[in-house]
Amino acid sequence: MQSLGMRRLMKLGMVGALIVGVMAVGLWGNRSNRALAQDNSQTFMVYAGAFGAANVEVYGFAPSTIKVHRGDTIMWHIASFHNIHIGNEPASLITVTEVDGTPIPALNPAVGFPSVQNGAAYTGGDVNSGLPEGEVMTGTFSLVMDVEPGTYLYFCDIHPGMTGIIEVVADDVEIPNPAEAAAQGQAEMDEQINAAVGKSFELAGTAATEAVDGVFNVTVGGSAGRASINLFNSALAMIHAGESVTWTVAADSVEGHFVNSTPYDPAAVPDIVPIMVEGQPPILSIGPGFLGSTPDGSEVKAGDSFNSPALAPGQSYTLTFTEPGVYAYNCHIHPGMTGVVIVQPTM
Numbered sequence: 539m540q541s542l543g544m545r546r547l548m549k550l551g552m553v554g555a556l557i558v559g560v561m562a563v564g565l566w567g568n569r570s571n572r573a574l575a576q577d578n579s580q581t582f583m584v585y586a587g588a589f590g591a592a593n594v595e596v597y598g599f600a601p602s603t604i605k606v607h608r609g610d611t612i613m614w615h616i617a618s619f620h621n622i623h624i625g626n627e628p629a630s631l632i633t634v635t636e637v638d639g640t641p642i643p644a645l646n647p648a649v650g651f652p653s654v655q656n657g658a659a660y661t662g663g664d665v666n667s668g669l670p671e672g673e674v675m676t677g678t679f680s681l682v683m684d685v686e687p688g689t690y691l692y693f694c695d696i697h698p699g700m701t702g703i704i705e706v707v708a709d710d711v712e713i714p715n716p717a718e719a720a721a722q723g724q725a726e727m728d729e730q731i732n733a734a735v736g737k738s739f740e741l742a743g744t745a746a747t748e749a750v751d752g753v754f755n756v757t758v759g760g761s762a763g764r765a766s767i768n769l770f771n772s773a774l775a776m777i778h779a780g781e782s783v784t785w786t787v788a789a790d791s792v793e794g795h796f797v798n799s800t801p802y803d804p805a806a807v808p809d810i811v812p813i814m815v816e817g818q819p820p821i822l823s824i825g826p827g828f829l830g831s832t833p834d835g836s837e838v839k840a841g842d843s844f845n846s847p848a849l850a851p852g853q854s855y856t857l858t859f860t861e862p863g864v865y866a867y868n869c870h871i872h873p874g875m876t877g878v879v880i881v882q883p884t885m
């Protein structure tokens with residue numbers, strides 16, 4: 539015969555089990571609600587730039603329009619050197635700042651320094667990821683889109699015309715899932731890369747093979763859509779001492795270029811020279827890497843280094859080579875963009 543105490547214990551035990559059960563259901567319920575909320579918010583990947591064959595690089599976002607619901611995350615997959623700036627219009631990359639009364643061209647601090655952290659919530663207004671550290675960055679930058687439904691523009695301030703659209707739609711509007719959106723982005727990138735690779739062959743086919751009237755003409759870059767062909771055509775210029783090479787950036791190029799003797803020493807010709815100002819972030823003044831250290835029309839002798847200023851689409855740059863030798867060069871902002879001038883003795 540069971541004692542009263544035992545029965546009590548059993549009863550208590552059952553009640554206890556019931557309580558634990560209710561708690562478990564409650565917890566499970568809570569957890570499933572939370573899981574549901576998490577499942578509803580998704581992360582969408584957007585390409586910020588991409589590399590292709592034949593030294594093609596796309597300065598664009600893909601998919602160019604990304605649709606999300608409020609609470610979703612956009613993760614930009616950043617290839618190369620880009621920033622993410624949500625706002626009404628792009629910020630200028632370079633501004634003129636006065637230092638002790640002297641105007642100094644400097645990197646716009648609104649672009650140089652972040653106003654929003656990676657992974658933060660975007661709640662509206664103008665925000666900027668700032669510049670990636672180092673010359674080339676491969677990484678991600680994410681924002682949680684915590685805003686009302688609407689259309690939000692964003693830009694890379696470094697590459698004019700590199701623009702994307704975020705459409706935040708109402709919760710009950712169906713949108714492509716992250717895998718479909720990523721596939722769309724990949725397709726948009728592939729289309730531009732393929733067009734540019736095709737055009738690259740055309741450019742190679744029309745490249746000069748010899749100097750005419752003492753000048754060897756080299757076409758620098760070229761584009762298809764937002765895809766830039768980061769090549770010199772021809773990459774080999776054979777001339778005689780006393781002749782010149784004229785580099786001309788293709789008028790349709792979406793990107794500017796440089797002509798830099800190799801090896802390029804970024805410490806000797808830096809793009810940015812920080813100027814320290816007490817109690818303020820440093821002024822990121824534009825350095826000789828960007829402004830050039832060898833004026834257009836200069837003469838170059840064996841062993842000389844030479845660095846053009848930034849050459850915008852349509853701009854030309856000429857050097858005259860007075861001595862025989864092999865003069866290797868590159869564009870210091872575009873990895874793999876290389877060329878060589880071979881100067882033979884005068885006939």
Ligand SMILES: [Cu+2]
Pocket residue numbers: 768794795796869870871872875
């Ligand atoms: Cu270049």
